[in-house]
Amino acid sequence: MKLESGQVAVVTGAASGIGRAVVAALAARGLTVVAADVEKQALEALGIPGVETAEVDVRDFGQLASLADDVVARHGRVDLVMANAGVNGPRAYTWEQSEQDWRWITDVNYLGALHTVRAFVPHLVQAGRGHVVTTSSVTALGLLGGGITPYAATKHAVLGMSEWLDHELRTVAPGVRTTIFCPGPVGTRIRDAGRNRPAQYDGGSTEVTPLDPAFTEDSLPSITAEQAAEELMAGIEADRLYLPVGPGVADRARDRLRRILADL
Numbered sequence: 663m664k665l666e667s668g669q670v671a672v673v674t675g676a677a678s679g680i681g682r683a684v685v686a687a688l689a690a691r692g693l694t695v696v697a698a699d700v701e702k703q704a705l706e707a708l709g710i711p712g713v714e715t716a717e718v719d720v721r722d723f724g725q726l727a728s729l730a731d732d733v734v735a736r737h738g739r740v741d742l743v744m745a746n747a748g749v750n751g752p753r754a755y756t757w758e759q760s761e762q763d764w765r766w767i768t769d770v771n772y773l774g775a776l777h778t779v780r781a782f783v784p785h786l787v788q789a790g791r792g793h794v795v796t797t798s799s800v801t802a803l804g805l806l807g808g809g810i811t812p813y814a815a816t817k818h819a820v821l822g823m824s825e826w827l828d829h830e831l832r833t834v835a836p837g838v839r840t841t842i843f844c845p846g847p848v849g850t851r852i853r854d855a856g857r858n859r860p861a862q863y864d865g866g867s868t869e870v871t872p873l874d875p876a877f878t879e880d881s882l883p884s885i886t887a888e889q890a891a892e893e894l895m896a897g898i899e900a901d902r903l904y905l906p907v908g909p910g911v912a913d914r915a916r917d918r919l920r921r922i923l924a925d926l
């Protein structure tokens with residue numbers, strides 16, 4: 663979709679990191695942008711002229727449905743929605759991750775993205791045009807380190823949901839396109855994601871086996887949130903469905919595909 667002034671965009675997880683940089687990039691292209699996030703103070707401090715803010719917890723479908731109705735009522739349209747809010751938890755082996763961590767990360771990363779899609783896509787389908795962006799990750803395309811299975815599993819869920827969504831949209835609303843944004847490491851506050859962790863997920867195991875250094879040392883070079891946002895702008899304009907971003911990310915995807923093909 664060509665990005666141009668007059669269009670209306672909504673971004674979740676917009677008060678920090680990638681979301682904030684995407685809001686700035688969209689606003690710089692003249693779009694009306696609604697920045698949605700659960701962190702009120704960070705939203706208030708956003709400091710991007712002309713951007714509207716909305717305090718929304720993506721775990722709650724009702725809040726996203728109200729936001730979608732409100733945006734359409736006030737602006738008469740919505741063109742782009744980006745389901746971007748996400749969290750990561752403590753590093754531990756899959757079998758030592760706590761129930762609370764599995765639930766928190768699933769509620770925000772997967773159900774949050776799904777709620778965003780369910781709230782906004784009906785408006786895009788009705789208009790017959792628009793663009794959906796879901797933030798997945800390199801961890802859905804291939805392996806990177808270890809100890810983050812809840813995170814990686816939710817990013818696979820986001821990728822799968824988005825791929826099937828795109829498959830449906832191409833038939834019933836071909837003017838609505840999808841981009842699955844899959845960055846490698848980006849310099850953001852994700853390592854401090856616990857700042858927005860509600861008390862209902864408190865508890866869980868405190869003692870976990872230290873990870874094998876083979877996992878903790880396996881990383882890729884980081885890019886900035888601004889670089890990631892610019893890659894996304896180009897990806898949206900090129901209607902890319904799969905959008906790996908960052909050094910080495912596409913190679914991790916190729917490695918995984920080779921392993922799958924070898925077993926077929």
Ligand SMILES: NC(=O)c1ccc[n+]([C@@H]2O[C@H](COP(=O)([O-])OP(=O)(O)OC[C@H]3O[C@@H](n4cnc5c(N)ncnc54)[C@H](O)[C@@H]3O)[C@@H](O)[C@H]2O)c1
Pocket residue numbers: 674675676677678679680681698699700701704718719720721746747748749770774797798799800844845846847848849850851852853854855858
């Ligand atoms: N940073 C990376 O290396 C990286 C790589 C690939 C993908 N991602 C993904 O990018 C997205 C953005 O993360 P980031 O790296 O910018 O981190 P960040 O912590 O800087 O920003 C995440 C934002 O999500 C918000 N958020 C958390 N829970 C929420 C909720 N329940 N409802 C609404 N908003 C909520 C936070 O308040 C924060 O503003 C996430 O989906 C993350 O998984 C990040």
